Amino acid sequence: MKKIIDRWSRLYAHRIELLKSSATRDLMGAASRPDMISFAGGLPSPETFDTELIKRILFELMENSGKEALQYGPTEGRYELREKICNLMSRIGLKAHPDNIIITSGAQQALDIIGKLFLEPGAAAILETPSYPGALNAFQIYEPHILTVPLKEDGMDIEQLRKILSRKSIPPRFIYTIPNFHNPAGVTLSLDKRKELAKLASENEILIIEDNAYGDLSFEGEQIPPLKSINEDVVYLGTLSKILSPGIRIGWVFASVALIQKINAAKQGADLCTSTLSQMLAEQFLDAIDLDAHLKKIREIYRIRRDTMIKALEEFFPEESSWTKPLGGFYLWVVINADINTTDMMPEALNEKVIYVPGEGFYLNNEGKNAMRLSFCNPTPEQIYEGIERLAEVVKEQIHLSRTIIGINKKPRRSERSSTE
Ligand SMILES: Cc1ncc(COP(=O)(O)O)c(C=O)c1O
Numbered sequence: 001m002k003k004i005i006d007r008w009s010r011l012y013a014h015r016i017e018l019l020k021s022s023a024t025r026d027l028m029g030a031a032s033r034p035d036m037i038s039f040a041g042g043l044p045s046p047e048t049f050d051t052e053l054i055k056r057i058l059f060e061l062m063e064n065s066g067k068e069a070l071q072y073g074p075t076e077g078r079y080e081l082r083e084k085i086c087n088l089m090s091r092i093g094l095k096a097h098p099d100n101i102i103i104t105s106g107a108q109q110a111l112d113i114i115g116k117l118f119l120e121p122g123a124a125a126i127l128e129t130p131s132y133p134g135a136l137n138a139f140q141i142y143e144p145h146i147l148t149v150p151l152k153e154d155g156m157d158i159e160q161l162r163k164i165l166s167r168k169s170i171p172p173r174f175i176y177t178i179p180n181f182h183n184p185a186g187v188t189l190s191l192d193k194r195k196e197l198a199k200l201a202s203e204n205e206i207l208i209i210e211d212n213a214y215g216d217l218s219f220e221g222e223q224i225p226p227l228k229s230i231n232e233d234v235v236y237l238g239t240l241s242k243i244l245s246p247g248i249r250i251g252w253v254f255a256s257v258a259l260i261q262k263i264n265a266a267k268q269g270a271d272l273c274t275s276t277l278s279q280m281l282a283e284q285f286l287d288a289i290d291l292d293a294h295l296k297k298i299r300e301i302y303r304i305r306r307d308t309m310i311k312a313l314e315e316f317f318p319e320e321s322s323w324t325k326p327l328g329g330f331y332l333w334v335v336i337n338a339d340i341n342t343t344d345m346m347p348e349a350l351n352e353k354v355i356y357v358p359g360e361g362f363y364l365n366n367e368g369k370n371a372m373r374l375s376f377c378n379p380t381p382e383q384i385y386e387g388i389e390r391l392a393e394v395v396k397e398q399i400h401l402s403r404t405i406i407g408i409n410k411k412p413r414r415s416e417r418s419s420t421e
Helices: 014-018 051-069 079-090 106-118 133-140 158-166 191-204 257-270 276-288 291-316 346-351 381-409
Strands: 101-104 124-129 145-152 172-177 207-211 235-239 251-254 321-323 331-336 371-375
Touching (some): 051 276, 079 101, 079 235, 079 276, 101 106, 101 257, 106 133, 106 207, 106 235, 106 251, 124 133, 145 158, 172 191, 191 207, 291 321, 291 331, 346 381
Parallel strands (some): 124 172, 207 235
Antiparallel strands (some): 101 251, 235 251, 321 331, 331 371
16 A cells, blocks of 8 residues: 655644554545445444435425524534434333433444543543453544443443542543444343342442443344443434435434533534434434334345355354354354464455455454354345355464464474384
8 A cells, every 4th residue: 555645744733643544444535346245344234224205305405494404403403303312212211301311423422522521531431351442543633542342242241440449549530331232343232131130330430321322123032121221311313324324314312411511512623513404304303204104124134144144054054153143133253263363364354355344353352363253234135155264264364364373383292203213
């Protein structure tokens, strides 16, 4: 790649060195090449976008309320949309008033503002590991001390969290968690652990940031109540990106009125308001659809893709591999129990026209080298099957190579030496 000289680098604030472009975003270019099968980005399936309905809504919006839709709006978002978001959340047991809601430009903006409000050099925050790179990126720029809690099959390792909290060194400002269908790990926090986490946060007087980006995409089993329904101090983040469209950039925060006011002030400096047109489109969309039927349809699309991916992994991947079996969402986490580096393996995968996100990008330290995140949301079932077969060949070759190299460099054990030595 051509090295770009930046004449102004001496002028940047020193924290800019902490700014890392996310591997997932960087791979978007490669993912769009013809014939490439991409398990990289978390792009919703285009099949879930109801373009006909949206075309009709946009046309009617311009006909009937074009001048309003093209105008600035209040920073906290349109009252009508905030009301509809309250209705949406009541379906999962959350009772909110529009005053407790602020509309953000995607949940991503909420993460950035939370970083801005709570973090500074020396402040601590607790994150799951691995975690969503968009959150790592949003938080790290404020130079906090990030403490990490590993994930287990049923979510955060609560005993580790307890240990961290019992160390009285720097009291953390918040615990950031993705309890449902985790990005990237695909795991879900159990109800018992939700209760323990909520209790620990209350006892230690710290906030929980509950990022429920994928909560509506459950494929099976009972939906577990959100942390916010267990502990009312939780700051809850939602988004329409995964169920309507990420292109319209509508997310929200549900929190106390005092915190919403602080978020409002921070958002004024970021974008004044979220697009009025997008907000009005979201309102009309939520009015026009039968939400249950819509969710049933899109969950089925993703469930079939998850099942196809798991079936293909079982069929093609080498025995050294293991993976999570997500109950919803977009992602599955694969670990290869061998001496391979999934970042170094990427050029081989690109040669085979298949792409994934190497595990390293989801960690702050050097972990995750033998792991990868596979998204099943965007490729069709046929592409998933084909892509996993191709990727399996690449992985097998890497395992083979790593063993050959070790074999060459390794000094033979006494028992392996020939008698003529
Ligand atoms: C866990 C998580 N939180 C937040 C976001 C940001 O979503 P939005 O499109 O609402 O900004 C994503 C996007 O992939 C995500 O995976």
